[in-house]
Amino acid sequence: MSSQDLILEARDLTRYYTVSQGPFKPAATVKALDGVSFEVEAGKTLAVVGESGCGKSTLARQLTMIERPTSGELKFDGFDLVNDSDYQLKLARQRVQMIFQNPYGSLNPRKKIGTIIGEPLVINRHLAKMEVEERVRSIMTKVGLRPEHYDRYPHMFSGGQRQRIAIARALMLEPKLVVADEPVSALDVSVQAQVLNLLKDLQQEMTLAFVFIAHDLSVVRYIADKIMVMYLGQIAEYGQSEQIFSRPRHPYTQALLASTPHLKVQNRKQRVILSGELPSPLSPPSGCVFHTRCPFATSQCAEQVPEIVEFDGRLTSCLRAAEIAAEQD
């Protein structure tokens, strides 16, 4: 694989937030992203999976340049998102677009959808009005909306159609990377399937790369080429989608897979129910951050911080990955 194919490359990416804990107390640091490395190839999909609070959305904020990372490297399509000037980031920003979770909240109810979809063009390109309208109508056809609906308002559309509007808006500037933050979790199964098909078609047609943030693992399995499982701002497991789904090696990935309900009895795994919730990122556990909820944890896990290493064709950050694998196979 040549490095030309890579559209996005992150090395040891970190993002810390300082939070005030009240007067007379020192400010604390939340490590929302703590040394994350990954890459996305052009036209491929990376899915980011994890519970709420694991840093998925922080990652999205770095990729869309809403914030600058604290340290590390983040290279996107020839731009350096950590060190480049604000002017250059403005140029880079046109090539990254985002689709949000809730199509009911992400569209301005006072604007016609033609205006909503055309807005990126009005801001970033200097085009004649007619040209903008023409392009809007053509993209509306592309995402399966009727061009006659140009003058309608968002409330006149169903959830699935609104998500199509949001997708049309994201594609208006012909981006190279689309960050989709739970794009189908607010939709019904039937509509979810329509939107997922649309995303896949558009990806092929326009060689889009997706960073797909989701918690529904069956959706992830369908759409992703690579998967990154995150836990408390760190990578738990990272590798090719099929490998991770067929043989999850990190106990956290195993627990996530086992928690997902399945239709077929033979697909249901022995439930590894995680007790408790995600620990507070203000005071993360010592050693392996997952050891407080891990069914395989030993005293060593509480002390030694695991490094992310290659194992069985993917990267995993479990000290006992080999032992657990030997036990399970």
Place this chain on the structure above:
Amino acid sequence: MALLQIKNLTVEFGSEKKPFRAVDQVCLEIEKGEVLGIVGESGSGKSVTAKALMGLIDWPGRVVAEKLEFDGQDLQEMSDKQRRKITGRDIAMIFQEPMTSLNPCFTTGFQIAEALKIHEGGSRSERRMRSLELLEQVGIPDPSARLKAFPHQLSGGMSQRIMIAMAIACNPRLLIADEPTTALDVTIQAQIIDLLLNLQKQRQMALILITHDLALVAEAAHRIVVMYAGQVVETGPVPEIFETPRHPYTAALLEALPERSIGATRLKTIPGVVPGQFDRPTGCLLNPRCEFATERCRRDIPLLQTDADGRQVRCHTPLDREGKPQP
């Protein structure tokens, strides 16, 4: 005899002349200790059915039923006062969004004790003891501290556990859970569902699980009711419905799941959306979206028919074992 019997429940909104039927002649029965799953897309009338059952439909909504009996008592005949004694104690409900269904102005302890005060009485300290016990039952660590917490201090999973504690406070015989896990992470979802099923087994409680997640129902429920546009389109025991769906809508819903198309390049979809107030088709309500629709489907309204195995299907041409429509 069934614990809850509903016959021809209809809920209408809007003007008298041109009403919109959100729930259309729904018949349901649930036995003691049974887990019944109600599934369907949004807009299919699942939540309205549950609300009508709890007596939570306000004017201008109208609830009409031929029969609405809980444990032999007619819920429509009794006075509002009597009915309030049953709802909250014998029939309890868990709502969809835990973060918004708790009152932000009161502590969780106050809100749990409120249900106890109204239905069970007892002294303040007794109620506190009982609240503590309930929080322990739903698996909340450090219950005495949590009693003093306000809803904004709790996570989604924790709030949902508080909601469950409130619902089971008076040992209900029927618990209605309306999308209890949609807003939660998968790991927390698994914890909550296990908790509900454990409670259901321990107390021989009947549980109505309303959800649009078919896989969840497949794992948890005994019997299933599929609703579409306010009507029941198919009912039956869980393994049969999932193996051999007889209604084209059930079959299409199952086909649309990504789990069914692993390795496939495209997912199967159901074109269109659930009809609303102004775009109701004639004949079978599914006909514009059904791949097997015929002239007859566009003309005649199908009836809910019970077949030899006790499964009910509302279709002119129900599917056979191979998924082909039979005339």
